[in-house]
Amino acid sequence: MRFFRYFWSLAPLPGRNCAAWLLLCSLWLLAGRARASHIVGGELELTHTSGTAYVLTLNLYFDNAAASDLITGTITASIFDKATNNRMQDVALPLTSNALVNYSNPLCARSSLSTRKLVYSKEISLPSGTYNGPQGYYAAVEQCCRNASIANIVNPGNAAEAFYLEFPAVTRNGQSFLNSTPRLFPALSEYACLGEPFYFDFGGVDTDGDSLVYDLVTPLNGHATINAPRPTATAAPYVPVTWNPGLSATTPLPGTPTLRIDRRTGRLSARPTNLGLFVFGVRCSEYRRGEKIGEVHRDFQLLVLTCAPNARPAVAILPGTTGPVRYQPGRDTLRLGPAGSRCVRVRFSDPDLNARLTLAVRPVNFAGPLPTFTTASTGTVHAAGQPDTLSSTLCFPECLDSHGEVWQLDVIVSDDGCSLPKRDTVRLAFIAVPPPSGPPTVSTTAPVGRPLVVRVGDIVSLDMQAAAPFNQSVQLNMTGQGFVPADLGATLTPTSPGNPLVARFRWPVDCRVLAGDSVRVFQFTAASDPCGVRQTATVNVVVVVRYTNTAPVLRTAVPLPLPQVAGEPPLVRLPLGATFTLNLIGNDADRDNLTLTAGSENFTLAEAGMRFTARNDAGSASGTFVWDVSCGAANLHRPLDVTFQLLDATCRPLPQRQKVRFEVETPASPTLRLYNIITPNADGQNDDFRLPELPVDFCDKRFDRIQVFSRWGQPVFESSDREFRWTGEGQAGTYYYLATYTDGRRFKGWLEVKP
Incomplete structure (x- = not known):
């Protein structure tokens, strides 16, 4: 704020000395400095x-x-x-x-x-x-x-x-x-x-x-x-x-x-x-x-x-919904219960024109939820088109509880007068009783006093009901003792909201249940919250999960040959061009879904000319294995082990396996004899060099060539015909020969040609 002191400036008058003038000048300067105060x-x-x-x-x-x-x-x-x-x-x-x-x-x-x-x-x-x-x-x-x-x-x-x-x-x-x-x-x-x-x-x-x-x-x-x-x-x-x-x-x-x-x-x-x-x-x-x-x-x-006059506003409380009876502070005590109204009417006014009034409440001797004005708590009186008295409704929270004590509340009206509002206060004494309440209940359609016994694959379906007295709101929650129901696929879905609340419990029992205890306790809790005080009721549903599994049986329609060596699989040996068929049958006493397969670790069935078809069903399965014996199998040069597996679709399967070893028969060859003397004299005896007892050709094991070398290593004869003949005519002396096969086998010796 800024205030000014005013000084009249005086000119020097006759007879006045300079000292007086200097004094006046000093006062003026001081006044100027005062005006600068801030x-x-x-x-x-x-x-x-x-x-x-x-x-x-x-x-x-x-x-x-x-x-x-x-x-x-x-x-x-x-x-x-x-x-x-x-x-x-x-x-x-x-x-x-x-x-x-x-x-x-x-x-x-x-x-x-x-x-x-x-x-x-x-x-x-x-x-x-x-x-x-x-x-x-x-x-x-x-x-x-x-x-x-x-x-x-x-x-x-x-x-x-x-x-x-x-x-x-x-x-x-x-x-x-x-x-x-x-x-x-x-x-x-x-x-x-x-x-x-x-x-x-x-x-x-x-x-x-x-x-x-x-x-x-x-x-x-x-x-x-x-x-x-x-x-x-x-x-x-x-x-x-x-x-x-x-x-x-x-x-x-x-x-x-x-x-x-x-x-x-x-x-x-x-x-x-x-x-x-x-x-x-x-x-x-x-x-x-x-x-x-x-x-x-x-x-x-x-x-x-100095301010314009400002009259004090006035406020009055009228209990009930109608009537002119006013609340008398210091004499009356308002009783708020569940059966009657928890609201009072508030009338407020001000004799000043265009006065804007505002209502407020302030607790005196308690701390808790305050009542609220449900209708307008502000307004203007004595203005054009405005009344001289305003009304509002003050309602106490339903759950307000004074615990039998008399609580006091100031209801205050304030105007907008200057410099500060004027107020009027009515101190309201009251006893508040909350609505009645009680614990909720919860019930189930599950058998009382005994557990539910189920198996994997069953579907458990129950109705749960939660209710609360006095028309309170109620909730229903599901938990598990030591587990989370949702992790096992269990759900609780409300089917009829309100009070009572009905919900459907549904649990498709699957293999997840076997990860823990076989006894599962589902806990259903009904909860109500009357006036902020949580009350609950609980019911447990005990479910015992039974699980057994009988191993399926895998067999062949005809007996397999006995293993040739102990500890090895049965051996099926067939010549080229033959066809082998093996029918397999699987059964399961538990009626689980079965899957019959055939496979090998180090080759594909198609590579060996093999094929397998299966028909899988609940409790039974069948399959047909066919082998068309060809060089494709012989050329693999490894054991042809095929494993047939029967797998039951259950939580803890017990697969059954049968391994069979297949071989391609190799044709017999005559006893190998290597000749080392020929006499090319046309007498019909050892006239030429040949090797008729070489191993016969078999798939990729075939004759490749014959080579004859002089004693100095010079080639003198070569042929890729396994029926070769070399007369050696006119070439008397000692020679060396080498016969090779496509699989790397070699046969060699020496040969003497006599005249």
């Missing part, structure tokens, strides 16, 4: 962020009517050791925010009262090795000057301000001691009206959960002057302002009562009896475990004006 108040804050990092903040409240060039971009704060007053550091705080302080009721705004909040803030470091003094530390900012129109201190235009806070060491007993100073609630943006009650909340919050205590103190003046308005703060002590006669820190303004602050809540109240602008100081001290660890000072001022 500081309304402020406070410091110190907030811990992380580690050794803190944010130091100055909230400076500034007369918005002052020239903007009076706002500085930085302000210096200083930190001192409380025990020694040694300066620890100076911090240049930059301006980080600039905004108007809003009125609680914007309609009450006065152009002469406009406050701007300037926030100067910076992150600083408080190392534990430096800030460990047992008496703690304090921070201060000194500024000049106060508003010259302040009415309760001496020489206000020359009075400065010292903003002050105290904080503890950041370590105690070798341990980190973290603390943030209290943060006070929004600054005063209101004015007080002469002769009318005034109240405002100056309380704060403490992020560390420390206890806060409030009291009024004398504002600090400090060392700043008009000529040095922003000095770097000096160490404490700081000189306080001087009160006008009859006033003090606890009586900062004339009033009945004077300005007071609630020690626990920080709520300001007064009924001022004088007009003017009054400065005051608030100290907020913080305590941890009963020990004071710091304090914050807020310096502010309150303007008292």
Whole structure:
């Protein structure tokens, strides 16, 4: 806010000396400086962020009517050791925010009262090795000057301000001691009206959960002057302002009562009896475990004006739904029970024109759910087209229970008068009884007193019913003892919601159940929540799962040959061109689905000219194996082992296997004789060289060639015809021959040709 003192400028008159003129000039200059006064108040804050990092903040409240060039971009704060007053550091705080302080009721705004909040803030470091003094530390900012129109201190235009806070060491007993100073609630943006009650909340919050205590103190003046308005703060002590006669820190303004602050809540109240602008100081001290660890000072001022008359509104309570009978505070007690209405009618009015009224409720001696207004709780009276009395309905929660005690509730009506609303309160006494309640019930169509016995493959289907008395809502849940029903495929699906609630339990029993116990306990819980008190009822359904499995039987339609070697499979040996057929039959006493297969590990059936077809069914299976014996099988050059498997489709199958070994018969060859003498003389005896007893050709084991070499290694004869003949005529001497087969076999010898 900004106020002006006006001085008439006087010209020098005859007979007046220069000294008198200089005195008048000095007074004029002082008046000009007074008009420049602009500081309304402020406070410091110190907030811990992380580690050794803190944010130091100055909230400076500034007369918005002052020239903007009076706002500085930085302000210096200083930190001192409380025990020694040694300066620890100076911090240049930059301006980080600039905004108007809003009125609680914007309609009450006065152009002469406009406050701007300037926030100067910076992150600083408080190392534990430096800030460990047992008496703690304090921070201060000194500024000049106060508003010259302040009415309760001496020489206000020359009075400065010292903003002050105290904080503890950041370590105690070798341990980190973290603390943030209290943060006070929004600054005063209101004015007080002469002769009318005034109240405002100056309380704060403490992020560390420390206890806060409030009291009024004398504002600090400090060392700043008009000529040095922003000095770097000096160490404490700081000189306080001087009160006008009859006033003090606890009586900062004339009033009945004077300005007071609630020690626990920080709520300001007064009924001022004088007009003017009054400065005051608030100290907020913080305590941890009963020990004071710091304090914050807020310096502010309150303007008292003459306000237009504002009549008090009125509120009345009418129990029941009809009738003019009013509730009589102090005599009547409202009884709220399950059988009757839990609502009351509220009528409220105001004699002032265009008064806007608002209803609210506040508990007096209980903590619990509050009643609510189910119809409009605000409105305007005595305006064009508006009534002179408004009505609303206040309904108490159905579950509100006063436990036989008389609880009290204030029903408050407030107007929108200036500077602060006027109120009327009716204290309503009541006894609340909640609706009756009881535990729910749960039932099932499962047999009572004995378990369900099922087998894998069965489907369990049951109906479950949950009910709650007095038409309460009810829920039904399913759990398993030691397992999750959904993991086994069990479901619970509501079929008839409401009260009672019916749901269908369905469980297709499959192999998943065998992963745990054979006895499964399903738990069904009915739950109701009457008035926030959970009540339950439970029924267990015990299911015993039986599981047996008989191994299937695999046999052949005709007996297989006996193994030739103990431990080896039966051997089927057939010549080229033959066809072998084997019929297999599978049966299962449990009537499980059967699967009959044939396969080999190191070849495919098709490679060996084999094929297999099967017909699989529940409890039986059949298959036909056919082998067309050909060189394809012989050329594989490995054991032809075929495994026939019969597999039952159940949780723990017992497969049956039959291995059969197949071989292709190799044709017999004559006894090999190797000739080594020929006499090419045409006598019909050993006339040529040939080898008729070589092994016969068989699939890929075939004769490749014959070669004859001289004793010096020179080839003299070669043929790929296994029926070759070499006469050796005219070539008497000794020779060597080599016969080879496609499979790498070799036959060699020597040969003598005689004339």
